[in-house]
Amino acid sequence: MDEIIHQSLRLRIMATLNALKPGEMLDFTRLRDMLAATDGNLGAHLTTLEKAGYIAVDKSFEARKPRTQTMITEQGRRAFAAHVAELKALLAS
Amino acid sequence: MTLTPSEAAAALATIEATETRAKQLNAYRKGSPFLLLWGAIWVVGFSVEDLAPQMTHTAWLTLDLIGGIATLALVALGRQRVNERIGNRAAQKVLALTAISILFSFATFMLLRPRNPLAGMAFAGLELGMIYSTIGVFVGTRWMITGLGLLTLTFAGYFSLTAHYGLWMAFVCGGGLILAGLWLRRV
Numbered sequence: 001m002d003e004i005i006h007q008s009l010r011l012r013i014m015a016t017l018n019a020l021k022p023g024e025m026l027d028f029t030r031l032r033d034m035l036a037a038t039d040g041n042l043g044a045h046l047t048t049l050e051k052a053g054y055i056a057v058d059k060s061f062e063a064r065k066p067r068t069q070t071m072i073t074e075q076g077r078r079a080f081a082a083h084v085a086e087l088k089a090l091l092a093s
Numbered sequence: 094m095t096l097t098p099s100e101a102a103a104a105l106a107t108i109e110a111t112e113t114r115a116k117q118l119n120a121y122r123k124g125s126p127f128l129l130l131w132g133a134i135w136v137v138g139f140s141v142e143d144l145a146p147q148m149t150h151t152a153w154l155t156l157d158l159i160g161g162i163a164t165l166a167l168v169a170l171g172r173q174r175v176n177e178r179i180g181n182r183a184a185q186k187v188l189a190l191t192a193i194s195i196l197f198s199f200a201t202f203m204l205l206r207p208r209n210p211l212a213g214m215a216f217a218g219l220e221l222g223m224i225y226s227t228i229g230v231f232v233g234t235r236w237m238i239t240g241l242g243l244l245t246l247t248f249a250g251y252f253s254l255t256a257h258y259g260l261w262m263a264f265v266c267g268g269g270l271i272l273a274g275l276w277l278r279r280v
Contacts, residue, residue: 001096006104015108019115033280034118084108090101 002083004052009037010045014080017055017072025058028068046070054079117233118280124228124236125277126167127187131221132270134160136263139214143259146210164191194224211251211258218247218266239273 005014012035020026032042049055054076058069072080096104134156141152168184198220207213222244229237246269250261 006096008107011104011107012111015111016115019112020119024119030280034115084105087096087101087105087108090096091098091105093098 001086002079004048004054005080005083007045009035009041010049013042013045013049014054014072014076014083017070018077018080020071023071025069025071028070031070049076052079120232121235121277123171124232125274127164128239128270128274128277130163130167131160132267132272132274135217135267135270139259139263139267142210142214143257143263149210161191190224194220214258214262215247215251218243218262222247235273235277239270239277242269242273 005011013031016031016034017026028042028046031037032039035042037045046055046057050057054073055070056073058071060067060069138153138156142149145152164187168187172184198216201216201220202213207216222240222242224240225236225243226240229235229240243266246266247262250258250265254261
């Protein structure tokens, strides 16, 4: 069982990003609002997922305003799929 | 780390609910620019039709051309954000829906020949309301509410107003589309 993914907010982060099309990125603020999380809490969990290689975070500037976007990586999709498969197997056993 | 079957079931339910909501909100957000665009076009077009009816055909021809080009630009912009194969499929769907809508309008006008200009105005609201309601069946409730709202407002104005139906279509229905477009962007 992937403990990095299974934490409550990280599980929902991964599920949200996994629902996007490949290559599609999601703004930090929108992700925060979708998950009803705080900036600090979300930022910490995104850092954990990024270190694991499950997501990619892109920081840029738009009209001089900082903009953070994130997307799930291929490694992240595989890890998430594997985690879901394990959960289903546990349910079936 | 070991989980009980009930914990696994809860996690799977969370995943499904989260993914479903994410897909729906994402689809809403992608549709928002189109509502904002055509809402603005309706505000201008129906206003002209009501206040300067002699310019109706020129105005709608120009506005539809602008709207068509802007729609293609929005679709192209959407393609840039995802990989090309998926973007192409989405673009094809939007273009197909637009083409079907135009053909349907043309065929209906040829067959039924609306008896007065007001019926022609109302037809636009009915057609778009029908399209959005149908999209809502597959994509989500907000589209359905937008479509049904448009149908209702179109009918309400048509059967209750004695004058300036064009301004009703412009500001109530066109303005309604703009508000709906803003609503679709919200989480």
